[in-house]
Amino acid sequence: MKIATIVVAIAVLFIASTIYTQQNKKLDTHLVEFTAPFVFGRFNLPENNPLTQESVLLGRRLFYDPILSSNNQVSCATCHKQALAFTDGLKTSVGISGNPLAFNSMSLVNLMWGPRHFFWDGRVSSLEEQAIHPIAHVDEMARNIEELIVDLNNDETYKKLFKQAFGNISEQNIAKALANFQRTLISANSRYDQYLRGEISLTAKEEQGRKLFMAHPDTKVVLRGGNCIDCHSQFLTSGFGTAFDGFSNNGLDDDQTLQPGLFTLTNNEMHRGLFKAPTLRNIAVTSPYMHDGRFATLQEVLAHYNGGIKRSKTLSPLIIEADNIAKTQSDHISLNLNDNEITAIIAFLHTLTDEKFLANRAFSSPFMAENNDDD
Amino acid sequence: MMMTKSTKVTLVFGTLLLTAGLAISSFWLRALPQDLTIRFHPYVGDKPLVLNSQSYKNPGGDGEFSIRDFQLFISNIALEFSKKTINEAESYHLVRFDGDSTFDQFVIPNIKIQNLRKLSFGIGIDPKANGAILFSGDLDPNSRMAWNWQVGYKFLLLEGTLTLRESQLPLVYHIGFDESYTKLNFDIAPEINAKNGVINFKIDLRRLFQKSSKVAKSSIRLKSNEDIEYIDMSEMSHVKFSPVDVKAIAIGFHDFISIL
Numbered sequence: 001m002k003i004a005t006i007v008v009a010i011a012v013l014f015i016a017s018t019i020y021t022q023q024n025k026k027l028d029t030h031l032v033e034f035t036a037p038f039v040f041g042r043f044n045l046p047e048n049n050p051l052t053q054e055s056v057l058l059g060r061r062l063f064y065d066p067i068l069s070s071n072n073q074v075s076c077a078t079c080h081k082q083a084l085a086f087t088d089g090l091k092t093s094v095g096i097s098g099n100p101l102a103f104n105s106m107s108l109v110n111l112m113w114g115p116r117h118f119f120w121d122g123r124v125s126s127l128e129e130q131a132i133h134p135i136a137h138v139d140e141m142a143r144n145i146e147e148l149i150v151d152l153n154n155d156e157t158y159k160k161l162f163k164q165a166f167g168n169i170s171e172q173n174i175a176k177a178l179a180n181f182q183r184t185l186i187s188a189n190s191r192y193d194q195y196l197r198g199e200i201s202l203t204a205k206e207e208q209g210r211k212l213f214m215a216h217p218d219t220k221v222v223l224r225g226g227n228c229i230d231c232h233s234q235f236l237t238s239g240f241g242t243a244f245d246g247f248s249n250n251g252l253d254d255d256q257t258l259q260p261g262l263f264t265l266t267n268n269e270m271h272r273g274l275f276k277a278p279t280l281r282n283i284a285v286t287s288p289y290m291h292d293g294r295f296a297t298l299q300e301v302l303a304h305y306n307g308g309i310k311r312s313k314t315l316s317p318l319i320i321e322a323d324n325i326a327k328t329q330s331d332h333i334s335l336n337l338n339d340n341e342i343t344a345i346i347a348f349l350h351t352l353t354d355e356k357f358l359a360n361r362a363f364s365s366p367f368m369a370e371n372n373d374d375d
Numbered sequence: 376m377m378m379t380k381s382t383k384v385t386l387v388f389g390t391l392l393l394t395a396g397l398a399i400s401s402f403w404l405r406a407l408p409q410d411l412t413i414r415f416h417p418y419v420g421d422k423p424l425v426l427n428s429q430s431y432k433n434p435g436g437d438g439e440f441s442i443r444d445f446q447l448f449i450s451n452i453a454l455e456f457s458k459k460t461i462n463e464a465e466s467y468h469l470v471r472f473d474g475d476s477t478f479d480q481f482v483i484p485n486i487k488i489q490n491l492r493k494l495s496f497g498i499g500i501d502p503k504a505n506g507a508i509l510f511s512g513d514l515d516p517n518s519r520m521a522w523n524w525q526v527g528y529k530f531l532l533l534e535g536t537l538t539l540r541e542s543q544l545p546l547v548y549h550i551g552f553d554e555s556y557t558k559l560n561f562d563i564a565p566e567i568n569a570k571n572g573v574i575n576f577k578i579d580l581r582r583l584f585q586k587s588s589k590v591a592k593s594s595i596r597l598k599s600n601e602d603i604e605y606i607d608m609s610e611m612s613h614v615k616f617s618p619v620d621v622k623a624i625a626i627g628f629h630d631f632i633s634i635l
Contacts, residue, residue: 041510041517113517214523216549220617233517234524243473245519270427270443317443317534317545321613 027164029054032180036112037188039196039235043112046126049176051183054165059181061161062174064365067151069096069141076134076178079105082363085282086185091293095140104293107286109187109279109357114238115246120275120291121264122247127179132171145171187281187357195351196235202351209348212341216318219326226345227305227322227335231277237352239277247274248316251309251333252290258312261291273314282358284350298349302342307334408487412573413452413494414480416635417445417472420581426473430538434584436607438539440546442580446471446520447531448499448513451558454486455493461486467500467512469520480573488568495560498628499530502553522551526616530555530625533580537608547613548583548624555625561634575635583627584608 029052036043045051062068063076079093080086086108093105103120111127118130134140135148152158152169159169166173192210194200202210214234215225231239231248239246247262253273262271275291289295295304309319311333324336337345357363417424419431419442430439449470452463463483470479499505500514505527508516515521520529533548567574586604606623614620 039508039516041515214525216522216615218616220620223616229523234521236517238517240517240519241515242469242518243471317536317547321545321547 055177055180058161058165059177070143087286096142097139128175131175131178187354189356190354191351205347209344217324230318238279249273249314254310255312284353298346309333408485411483411486415576416478418579433608435605440537442535444534450497452496456490465512467514469513491563499556500528544612549615557628577635582630
């Protein structure tokens with residue numbers, strides 16, 4: 001009698017657990033296959049968020065869906081437009097409140113490489129963490145995450161996509177999906193990339209600009225340089241990935257007007273006024289420039305480095321010291337490039353535009369594609 | 376007092392057991408591999424280097440300097456034992472001092488430290504790796520230590536400010552070039568081995584500013600620090616690509632690092 005009870009109990013438990021496992025079983029996922037230039041180097045992926053096709057498919061839909069905002073009118077793509085290399089062309093972005101934000105919209109490209117700190121002031125250390133901030137921010141999307149999760153649960157498409165990618169809908173999984181879609185935004189087919197692969201030659205002007213870009217000037221050996229390489233790495237053209245090496249005070253403000261920058265994160269006075277050196281890929285289409293969008297054109301940016309530098313106590317010594325004429329006076333900081341050199345550097349910066357990336361349909365709005373399919 | 380036969384047997388047996396135990400345990404201890412920590416402590420002369428907040432006397436002239444960033448490459452570590460030599464794989468370590476700690480270190484696992492006789496490493500990047508686009512160890516062509524693929528790496532990066540009366544002079548020392556790559560050898564005494572598997576090295580920034588003529592005179596180490604003449608930082612406040620200047624600084628690599 002006792003034995004029979006135990007057998008029955010075990011059988012019931014077995015059946016119940018099997019049903020439970022079957023119902024909650026995560027469906028099979030498939031890793032994204034991607035290629036990237038060898039010179040980009042090692043890439044960073046979090047262990048708890050494998051780059052699956054299912055999560056990218058979901059992330060792409062979320063990225064373009066205004067459901068993420070409280071008034072259902074603002075999506076990530078509002079401030080990150082593909083044609084502008086995922087920037088918005090504004091000085092500083094404007095979200096749901098209509099109040100201009102503190103910062104210029106950052107280009108989203110090659111995010112698996114370079115600094116592991118996101119936002120201009122580096123205040124978060126993962127793309128997952130970054131993804132949630134704008135959704136909750138009162139001026140950006142002002143969305144209550146709990147309410148968003150309820151709305152997503154009421155949407156059959158999202159229910160299916162989340163189930164396939166992660167099993168269920170949660171804040172964490174929203175973040176993971178958005179992060180993974182952004183990781184697939186790889187730009188590696190600019191004229192500079194083609195040049196690096198040996199497929200094309202740069203024009204004489206572009207080549208002159210490339211050399212200037214890659215050189216810190218040294219008058220002692222008659223080496224002229226634009227000094228870009230001191231903050232923008234040679235292949236990625238982003239800030240450096242190690243520690244806070246990718247952050248710099250590039251002389252935009254004096255001590256009186258210096259903004260907190262990286263200090264926001266570290267509380268280290270030496271980090272006051274340091275901002276993330278952004279990638280320069282597609283830089284020709286991501287105006288205006290700097291963390292507050294203060295420069296409208298690349299000419300203005302070059303003019304800044306060529307005589308517009310303001311002194312402050314955390315200003316990079318590399319900027320103070322970099323000069324193409326032997327220092328005669330120390331109070332005026334300038335690269336002292338000539339006009340010809342400035343146009344050469346700008347010509348080189350234009351070789352970083354990747355038209356295929358800007359038009360790649362895999363990165364475009366899935367809603368547009370759905371509508372097109374209906375036609 | 377006479378020992379009984381059984382006491383004698385117990386005693387002999389016990390001694391044998393103890394000896395065997397000691398032999399086994401000492402053999403075990405000697406043979407046991409452990410992590411070897413190579414630790415670097417930055418100094419300016421006798422004073423520990425503190426970034427940003429601390430000032431130091433210009434070694435060869437007027438004024439005081441402070442350091443904002445200091446990084447260097449230690450590479451190709453070779454560990455020489457009584458019977459063999461181990462070369463660490465992918466042996467490129469970026470040593471930097473902007474963290475929360477007063478030192479920087481790296482660990483080489485599974486080393487029979489007790490048998491270690493000599494240790495050698497290079498300051499900088501060997502010419503083969505310096506001329507290649509390689510992702511090995513801490514080598515990263517997209518890092519701050521890389522110039523560009525035609526020039527190679529900065530072996531040492533030292534940036535700061537020299538305050539001279541009212542004026543401030545930026546200090547920029549980016550020291551690279553194949554010719555600057557310097558191999559250093561150290562004898563590892565048994566008492567060093569005993570320090571919990573840590574070998575402590577002192578890096579003395581002042582050594583970079585020793586006048587080359589003094590150093591070049593002979594290979595004998597100078598006995599007194601007072602005998603050394605130093606470069607005036609205000610006369611050589613930035614060194615990047617001028618081969619003569621690079622050499623003047625890099626010659627200090629020979630005396631740059633010592634066992635603490």
